[in-house]
Structures are given as structure tokens and as C-alpha cells.
Amino acid sequence: MLFTGTHIHKLDRKGRVSVPKRFRAALEMEEFAGIYLYQSHKECALEGCSHSHMERIAASLDELDMFSDEADDLADTILGSSHMLPYDGEGRIILPAELIEFARIEDQVAFVGRGRTFRLWNPDIFKPLQEASRTRTLNRGATLKLKPMNELPKGARPGTPNEEDAS
Amino acid sequence: MLFTGTHIHKLDRKGRVSVPKRFRAALEMEEFAGIYLYQSHKECALEGCSHSHMERIAASLDELDMFSDEADDLADTILGSSHMLPYDGEGRIILPAELIEFARIEDQVAFVGRGRTFRLWNPDIFKPLQEASRTRTLNRGATLKLKPMNELPKGARPGTPNEEDAS
DNA sequence: TGGGAAATGATGGGGGTCAATGGGATTTGA
DNA sequence: TCAAATCCCATTGACCCCCATCATTTCCCA
Numbered sequence: 001m002l003f004t005g006t007h008i009h010k011l012d013r014k015g016r017v018s019v020p021k022r023f024r025a026a027l028e029m030e031e032f033a034g035i036y037l038y039q040s041h042k043e044c045a046l047e048g049c050s051h052s053h054m055e056r057i058a059a060s061l062d063e064l065d066m067f068s069d070e071a072d073d074l075a076d077t078i079l080g081s082s083h084m085l086p087y088d089g090e091g092r093i094i095l096p097a098e099l100i101e102f103a104r105i106e107d108q109v110a111f112v113g114r115g116r117t118f119r120l121w122n123p124d125i126f127k128p129l130q131e132a133s134r135t136r137t138l139n140r141g142a143t144l145k146l147k148p149m150n151e152l153p154k155g156a157r158p159g160t161p162n163e164e165d166a167s
Numbered sequence: 168m169l170f171t172g173t174h175i176h177k178l179d180r181k182g183r184v185s186v187p188k189r190f191r192a193a194l195e196m197e198e199f200a201g202i203y204l205y206q207s208h209k210e211c212a213l214e215g216c217s218h219s220h221m222e223r224i225a226a227s228l229d230e231l232d233m234f235s236d237e238a239d240d241l242a243d244t245i246l247g248s249s250h251m252l253p254y255d256g257e258g259r260i261i262l263p264a265e266l267i268e269f270a271r272i273e274d275q276v277a278f279v280g281r282g283r284t285f286r287l288w289n290p291d292i293f294k295p296l297q298e299a300s301r302t303r304t305l306n307r308g309a310t311l312k313l314k315p316m317n318e319l320p321k322g323a324r325p326g327t328p329n330e331e332d333a334s
Numbered sequence: 335t336g337g338g339a340a341a342t343g344a345t346g347g348g349g350g351t352c353a354a355t356g357g358g359a360t361t362t363g364a
Numbered sequence: 365t366c367a368a369a370t371c372c373c374a375t376t377g378a379c380c381c382c383c384a385t386c387a388t389t390t391c392c393c394a
Contacts, residue, residue: 012346021343051169057311058283061281062282070307074304077301080171080281088379094379179355180356180357181357181369257372
């Protein structure tokens with residue numbers, strides 16, 4: 001259930017692109033056989049996630065005051081602009097023209113894992129950004145505090161079942 | 168059971184418009200084969216939802232003080248002005264003239280998913296508003312606090328059956 | 335350890351199917 | 365009796381299913 005690594009695939013003449021096998025494997029327990037994509041707020045990229053992650057977003061928005069301006073804006077920019085894209089028999093999706101244009105994608109697509117979610121880029125745009133981000137991280141001497149094992153969700157630990165309610 | 172994405176359909180000369188297949192699919196477990204629409208009280212748009220969501224609104228109104236002005240107003244604007252619209256054989260509804268006029272809809276209708284509910288817009292009005300909403304989100308640096316996985320309804324989690332009564 | 339065979343994932347393309355739409359015919363209800 | 369709603373069928377074009385090919389990795393066995 002983790003998206004990792006960068007996978008570059010071809011966008012064919014019909015606007016189709018194969019979802020990396022690794023990503024599909026991470027999604028195989030999902031009730032919907034496909035992915036969700038929406039335009040990133042800050043990057044020239046597309047945000048990708050699973051159906052259950054989208055349910056999580058919807059449920060979280062539900063909790064904000066139903067009529068708050070902030071919830072409204074988020075609903076429009078995430079839920080309203082997201083595309084539900086089913087696989088074909090070969091595990092490909094059709095990239096909508098609107099999203100191709102937004103991310104300035106040409107003939108190749110980079111799938112970049114980000115843990116629970118992932119991003120789609122034009123590889124030529126992503127590569128220099130990745131370099132920059134790498135040097136920033138080095139210069140800053142950034143370290144990541146890891147959560148202790150026993151605070152992780154059960155499914156994320158080896159030897160534990162995936163269900164919280166398993167008896 | 169999630170409304171996502173923006174779907175633009177034509178309003179024909181008879182005042183009919185196709186409900187997007189994806190939305191119909193999200194509603195297929197409903198006892199009523201159709202949708203509910205009512206005028207939004209803050210946007211130039213129509214609010215849409217399922218029969219069961221309308222029940223939820225009614226139940227929430229019940230909890231407000233029965234004779235408060237607020238409950239009165241909400242009851243009038245939501246329940247009083249809502250239209251119950253059944254599909255025809257092809258999955259279309261007839262948009263009442265009153266609602267067409269209110270939302271200033273011309274020859275096209277945008278169905279915009281908002282999770283548990285959706286909105287209907289004149290696409291020419293919605294588009295610039297969505298852009299504005301995206302910019303506000305970016306400037307505000309808004310992030311959404313996601314609910315923990317284990318507080319979600321079971322069907323929304325991968326690997327869990329869709330029914331609560333699974334034994 | 336190397337080479338070849340087999341399996342698997344990625345890519346390309348044809349054609350059938352179904353959702354969206356338009357319009358006529360029939361029924362319903364005021 | 366008229367208008368409006370529902371049913372029915374026709375058209376069309378986008379999407380999805382299927383298969384064929386190619387590339388890569390894995391596996392097996394000499």
C-alpha cells in the first residue's frame with residue numbers, strides 16, 4: 001500500500017498510458033479498479049490517489065462546516081476537478097486532454113511515488129526540479145524523525161493483519 | 168457512493184439533461200431512481216443529492232429547535248424548494264423551468280461532484296469561479312486534515328466488504 | 335555461470351458496445 | 365381537449381474489450 005519510485009511510461013496516440021505494475025499492485029485491494037487524478041495546487045503536475053484516499057478526502061470535508069468558504073473551495077478544487085480513471089484490460093488509463101494540457105505532458109509520463117499518493121509529471125519538467133529539491137535537502141541537512149513502529153497502523157508492520165478489527 | 172469530477176451535458180429542447188453515468192452508478196443502491204435538486208442559498212447553482220441524503224438533511228433539521236427562525240428558514244429553502252426528479256428510460260431528468268432560471272442555465276449543464284453531494288451550474292459561470300477558488304486555496308496555503316483511516320465507513324477502506332453486516 | 339526458454343509487463347491498433355443525444359409516438363392528468 | 369410527461373427507437377461518436385507484438389525480466393538447466 002505504498003507508492004514508491006519513479007516510473008516513466010509512454011503516452012500513446014490514443015491518449016493512453018500504462019499505470020506502473022507496482023502502483024497497480026499497491027491498489028489491488030481497492031473496490032474501484034483505476035485511479036483518481038486532479039491538478040496539483042502548487043506544481044505543474046497531477047496528483048494521483050486511490051478511491052479510498054478520495055473517500056477519505058470527502059469524509060474529511062464533510063466534517064468541516066458544511067457551508068464554510070474553505071470547505072467550498074477545497075471541494076471545488078479537489079472533488080470538482082478530479083477525474084476517475086478506470087483501467088482498461090491492460091492496466092492503462094486514458095489521460096483526459098485537460099490534464100495533459102495542464103501538466104504540459106508530451107509523449108512521456110513520469111509516475112512519481114509519494115507514499116500514500118503519487119504525482120504525474122512531464123519527465124523533462126520533473127527531472128531538474130528533483131535535482132533542485134535534492135540539493136536543498138542536502139544543504140539544509142534535513143533529517144526526518146521516524147515514528148516509532150508501534151504507532152503505525154497495523155497493516156504497515158510486518159506480520160500483522162491488514163484489518164484493525166481482526167479478532 | 169462518491170460524486171467526483173465535472174461533467175458537462177446538453178440541455179435539450181424539451182428541458183431534459185442526461186445525469187452522468189458515474190453519478191447514476193453512485194446512486195444505484197438508492198430506493199428512488201432519480202435525484203433531488205434545490206436552489207443553493209449562496210451560489211448561482213443548484214444543489215443535488217440522493218434520496219437518502221435528503222433524509223439526512225431532514226433528520227438534521229429535526230434536531231434544531233423546532234420553532235427557531237433558523238430551522239424555519241432552512242426548512243423552507245431546502246425541503247420546501249426541493250424537486251424530486253425521476254430518470255426517464257435513458258437516465259435523463261427534466262430540469263424544471265424555475266431551476267433553469269435560477270441557475271441561469273442555457274444550453275449546457277455542468278454536474279460538479281462534491282463528495283456526498285453535487286452541484287449543477289451554467290458552465291460559463293462555474294469555470295471562472297473554480298479558477299478563483301483554486302487561487303484562494305493556493306494563497307491560503309490551505310491543507311486538509313485527513314481523518315484517520317479507522318474512522319472511515321468500512322466500505323471506504325480497501326480490503327473491507329461493502330456491507331456493515333458482513334459476518 | 336551463461337544461454338536460452340518462458341513468463342510478464344508495456345505498447346499499438348481494430349472494431350464492437352454503450353452512453354449521450356434527438357425526436358416521434360403514446361399516455362397521463364388537469 | 366390540450367399540454368405535459370413518459371415511453372420508445374434511431375443515430376453517433378467516444379470509450380472499452382480484445383488480440384497481436386515487442387521488450388524485459390525471470391527461471392531453468394546444462
